[in-house]
Amino acid sequence: QVQLVESGGGLVQPGGSLRLSCAASGFTLDYYDIGWFRQAPGKEREGVSCVSSSDGSTYYADSVKGRFTISRDSAKNTVYLQMNSLKPEDTAVYYCATDRPQALSCQLDKYEYDYWGQGTQVTVSS
Numbered sequence: 001q002v003q004l005v006e007s008g009g010g011l012v013q014p015g016g017s018l019r020l021s022c023a024a025s026g027f028t029l030d031y032y033d034i035g036w037f038r039q040a041p042g043k044e045r046e047g048v049s050c051v052s053s054s055d056g057s058t059y060y061a062d063s064v065k066g067r068f069t070i071s072r073d074s075a076k077n078t079v080y081l082q083m084n085s086l087k088p089e090d091t092a093v094y095y096c097a098t099d100r101p102q103a104l105s106c107q108l109d110k111y112e113y114d115y116w117g118q119g120t121q122v123t124v125s126s
Helices: none
Strands: 003-007 010-012 018-025 033-039 047-049 059-060 068-073 079-085 091-097 122-126
Touching: 003 091, 018 033, 018 091, 018 122, 033 068, 033 079, 047 068, 047 079, 059 068, 079 091
Parallel strands: 010 122
Antiparallel strands: 003 018, 018 079, 033 047, 033 091, 047 059, 068 079, 091 122
């Protein structure tokens, strides 16, 4: 059974850090581009970051550039999102998802992503 499971969310103060995990079962994450998305209440789901399966290149939305880092651990079949210097506007449910390998770098069009996890809540508040 193909499954993605996110974990690592929680409540953190502004300026704090969290590391989200996206663990796969039933397939190998290395064969896919992986994206992280988030959805705040009343807002559209937006792309945060992705990592390419072909060359490991990464992409970040401007809103998180310099603060978030995406990485893979092939041995654990897991992708991580390290989030530093968190802000209240980062509060959202965070999802990971898979995309077919792109010819060039990965992309963050949510409609192109196939398998999705159930999401993990991140709340940034004092």
